[in-house]
Amino acid sequence: EIVMTQSPATLSVSPGERATLSCRASQSVSSNLAWYQQKPGQAPRLLIYGASTRATGIPARFSGSGSGTEFTLTISSLQSEDFAVYYCQQYNNWPPKYTFGQGTKLEIK
Amino acid sequence: EVQLVQSGAEVKKPGESLKISCKGSGYSFTSYWIGWVRQMPGKGLEWMGIIYPGDSDTRYSPSFQGQVTISADKSISTAYLQWSSLKASDTAMYYCARPITMVQGVLYDAFDIWGQGTMVTVSS
Numbered sequence: 001e002i003v004m005t006q007s008p009a010t011l012s013v014s015p016g017e018r019a020t021l022s023c024r025a026s027q028s029v030s031s032n033l034a035w036y037q038q039k040p041g042q043a044p045r046l047l048i049y050g051a052s053t054r055a056t057g058i059p060a061r062f063s064g065s066g067s068g069t070e071f072t073l074t075i076s077s078l079q080s081e082d083f084a085v086y087y088c089q090q091y092n093n094w095p096p097k098y099t100f101g102q103g104t105k106l107e108i109k
Numbered sequence: 110e111v112q113l114v115q116s117g118a119e120v121k122k123p124g125e126s127l128k129i130s131c132k133g134s135g136y137s138f139t140s141y142w143i144g145w146v147r148q149m150p151g152k153g154l155e156w157m158g159i160i161y162p163g164d165s166d167t168r169y170s171p172s173f174q175g176q177v178t179i180s181a182d183k184s185i186s187t188a189y190l191q192w193s194s195l196k197a198s199d200t201a202m203y204y205c206a207r208p209i210t211m212v213q214g215v216l217y218d219a220f221d222i223w224g225q226g227t228m229v230t231v232s233s
Contacts, residue, residue: 001171034219036154043204043226044146044154049219055209056221087154094215095168098144100154 002026002090006101012109015078021104023071023088032092035064035073038103039084047086048073075106083108111135113143113205113224120230121195128191129227131205138186139163140211144220145179145190149201157203160188163213195231202226 003026013019023033031051036044046055048064051071061076075082088101116130131143145157158169162181169179181188188205204227206220 032217038154043223044206045223046209046219046221049209049221055219089154089156089219091217091219094217096144096156096159096216097170098156100156103153 001097002029002093002099004088004090004099004101006086006088006104008104009102010105010107012107013078014109015080017078017109019075019078019082019106021073021075021086021106023066023073023101025069025071025090028068029090029092031067032090033064033066033071034089034091035062036087036089037082037084038087044087078106080108082106111207111222113207113222115203115205115224115227118228118230120232122233123195123197123231125195125231126191126193127195127229128189129203129229131188131190131224133186133188133207136207137211139183140213141207142212142216143181143188144206144208145177145188146204146206147173147201148204148226154204157190159216161213162186162188195229197231197233199229200231202228 005024007022033051035048038044052064085103091098144159147155157173160167162183205224207222208218209221210218
């Protein structure tokens, strides 16, 4: 099983500043990596797929990068609505075992 | 509008059976895989398995194989997740989700349409 490890577990950032979240895979997942945002009481929301492609309707302040085993989600200028938990997910195997990272909680500093 | 609508919250006792549902609308239900994801209270997301409603091809994560059954009724555009004997450890929110891409067979894709979730509580 591919293990996804996110860091840090919690990130404290002030509104307007940049946030950088990391995700590492235990083996290469090529570019088959997605990022999701989840707010309390809500379903996950797809932000990024293919490691760097923004999903429909996602603001340009969200960007993804990386390939292979190292990935980054960057939020360029944090808005109040961006404080949430973020998960990475790999979808590089078949039969599918699309494992998630344990999540990074982005909180207001 | 493309959406997945899940059945309502359930409260069950250990040992009882349960089947929760996920109804798709606004798209060709038989042409997209549907996945299921578990989220235990205060915890992260766990991939459970996936079904292709067009031919009922079903794949399970090893952690959930034999623990749950995923099925679909394409005549009513609905996917299901069921348990034959619930345990307290099955207490969780369960989400269904649809991938971005319409594809039969091997799927390498993220999931952009999510149901609202079904909370399952198992307690004596």
